[in-house]
Amino acid sequence: DVLHVAADLPALERRNWLIYLLYVRRDYDECKAVIKEQLRESHGLCEYAVYVQALIFRLEGKIQESLELFQTCSILNPRSADNLKQVARSLFLLGKHKAAIEVYNEAAKLDEKDWEISHNLGVCYMYLKHFNKARDQLNHALELNRHDLTYMMLGKIHLLEGQTDKAIEVYKKAVEFSPENTDLLTTLGILYLQRGDHQKAFEHLGNALTYDPGNYKATLAAGSMMQAHGDFDVALSKYKVVASSVPESSPLWNNIGMCFFGKKKYVAAVSCLKRANYLAPLDWKILYNLGLVHLTMQQYASAFHFLNAAISYQPKMGELYMLLAVALTNLEDIENAKRSYEQAVLLDKCNPLVNLNYAVLLYNQGDKKGALCQYQEMEKKVNEVKESSALDFDPEKMVEVAQKMGAALQVGESLVWTKPSKESKSKQRAAPSGKSSSAQQPLGSNQALGQAMSSAAAYGKTTQLPAGAGASAPLAKPPSLPLEPELGSESSPEETSTPTGA
């Protein structure tokens, strides 16, 4: 008899295997039907059915509903760490990090040895900007169980705190642990690139591209590195691969533009850069490059305009002021050019060109004393640069002008210039604007040598910018044609632009 009674009572978890099978096969419609049936039979007491239903809701992006169901689960089974973890995860996905931390701590009491809890706690603390706690939690998670994601987050925290070296260490470990993760490889490559360690950067980015040839970030970073070494054709061929898949990316067009600039195809460069600028009007690198190209093309008014815009978006950069001053010199506004150079000299620490250009300007203005002063500043910087051995400017031209300058100022003997035998890098010169004054031969050109700013991959894209203005549909009232008479009160309809924001 007892057996009979047992047979009549339907088992609560009777069809869990089926639910699980359907869920794993991603047959969600069928799965929902079975869940509904099961819940009807068990009057809502089947924990697993509710649990899977919540998971499906989460996959559909309905986090609020899934949170409620997970809470039901943890009421049905309050001793389960899993249910608490899911509730906390739902809270985390809703952006309620404090509440999530509390629930995770509850879950941690039930289960001490779970890496997920530590990892997620770390991420929550990161959102709340408690970096120390976050680091501890993530390190704890790594001790329990190593995962790529944990490394990623840890590296991110170091970057947020501005410690690139520590971040590089973390990513190095991560790449050792999982050498085929393209995200990790790319991030590490970009970090090396920022530090100037091209050899290692190239290695890692190359690995990333081997595993995933169409990887947009890695391509952009690798391309920008090739550009820095002057292999413009190779970089262009790399960019061609991703240009079709990411047609509206401003960093990509910026880099393509600078490739053309390197190949002396200035018109193509301008059109690519302007497209990039249209897609991202607030990006100072693109504006800087536009200014540079226009200086090279001797279109000083446009160059001034773009450089000025770049300065308002990036006011703490010496080279920008230097280029602006070069443009101003050519626009015959010497007063402002001097002020701009002053600003540049103040802001710049390691680029001798700034001082050289300033010296040339002063010399051409007849202020020999000031020129000498700037010339000595330049020598100091050159010596520093020589020590760091990263020759970052075009020695040939510099030496030439500097020697002339030295001769003119009678200080030239003090420094032994050696011309490096290496091919000079891709540097552009703004054309000379030598205006002969009667008394003395003016020195040659202002050396406006900017470096092509190429943006390595767009990390952490910020909000997109308003795409270009909508030109209005110009609506011309048709001139009174016999076929199109106008009506007095409601003459032909007018619609102006539907301009775009973005």
Next chain:
Amino acid sequence: PRRPDGAMGPELEPLFQAWSCFRRRKFERCSELCAQLLRSPPGEQAAWSLKTRALTEMVYVDEIDMDQEGIAEMMLDENAIAQVARPGTSLKLPGTSQGGGPSPAVRPVTQSGRPITGFVRPSTQSGRPSTMEQAIKTPRTALTARPVTSASGRYGRLGTASMLTNPDGPFMNLSRLNLAKYAQKPKLAKALFEYIFHHENDVKNALDLAALATEHAQFKDWWWKVQIGKCYYRLGLYREAEKQFKSALKQQDMVDTILYLAKVYSRLDQPVTAVNTFKQGLDRFPGEVTLICGIARIYEEMNNISLAAEYYKDVLKQDNTHVEAIACIGSNHFYSDQPEIALRFYRRLLQMGVHNCQLFNNLGLCCFYAQQYDMTLSSFERALFLAENEEETADVWYNLGHVAVGIGDLNLAYQCFRLTLVNNNDYAEAYNNLAVLAMQKGHIEQARALLQTASSLAPHMYEPHFNTAILSEKVGDLQRSYTAAQKSEEAFPGHVDTQQLIQQLKEHFAML
């Protein structure tokens, strides 16, 4: 007592004077003179007919360009045969662009997938609402060139000329006319028909008269057939109208008739047939501008921008002052990275004597993007001066805001976008751009509110949705981010950043 009239001697025959006025398109004066003539010996048919024509001409609008669908026609008419037509064979499927035109990331859109056009006509339809509810909820000018009505109400308004207060009441009382009698006299009948159709806007009576007249002409007069077709078209009987136009074309090739026929086909949502009609017409009238332009319009409506541009260029080869073609090609060049060429087209419009707010606004934009800085701001100033209403002013301020962003002056840009909103409170783009500026300053909450306003005002724009998604993702509210990203993808399916974001969020959701 006769008043002396300008150059003419005072002793002129009044009827001759009235005729002369009519020929010189002085309709007011003409109808006055006719009224005097009618008063003295009543029943002077010449004067009566002349006055009829003068009154008609005062309010005449060409029927070909009068194509407006009200909400009712858009929603409740089921004239199209194919419900789910193949892409590229229907006007009702926006977003089936095969022309390789600029994407929404470059060219603004009015409805999802319909890029803004270069020239707005009364018959411009940019997309259609899918439900009655949606049609009522959207802004009234979102779909047509003028505020949408429930059924083509404009015809009703056109016919209100008869309501104008006349000292001696309306000119004629239609209900008392014996149409059968007039139909016997073709000379009177044609003028009377035009009066009834265009001035009184009484389609039913006009149709009665036309039917009697065409019977009297033993169905040999193509003009009456076309008029009957027009009446049918107004009444929404498109197939009957098509019959009449076709039979008129058999009798006599006329450009007008071809245009009417193509209009019927567009209304029946058969763009390919319409294009074929135009091409057959071009065989008979080689180089006829209105026909080439008609083809271009249809391609533009099917989002095949590159083909449309080809045909507009053909139009310009025939008629190099065609405003619509110049404007369309100009805006096309502007949005395909060639502002210098666009500038030349718009300058051409300026040389032709077009003088309005939109043109100067476009000139200003083209000048700025083509780096002609000396002309930019003066053009915008002129545009502000010429703006006829607040919406236009708002547009100009909005574009000035873009110029301000371009020169790096964010405070000025902020002011410009604010002024845009002052002039036009429903300007979604300005809300979005203000939100971007707020983000730059780090005012997250303000940006969020502005973006919400923008996306509710213009659900077809992908930018506010995408920006909302990014913003929410930053602060960690992944659910809101996901819903916004989905809307963004709906509005602009090809947007790469949106796809990447959705991918990322889905990974988050799938992770345990």
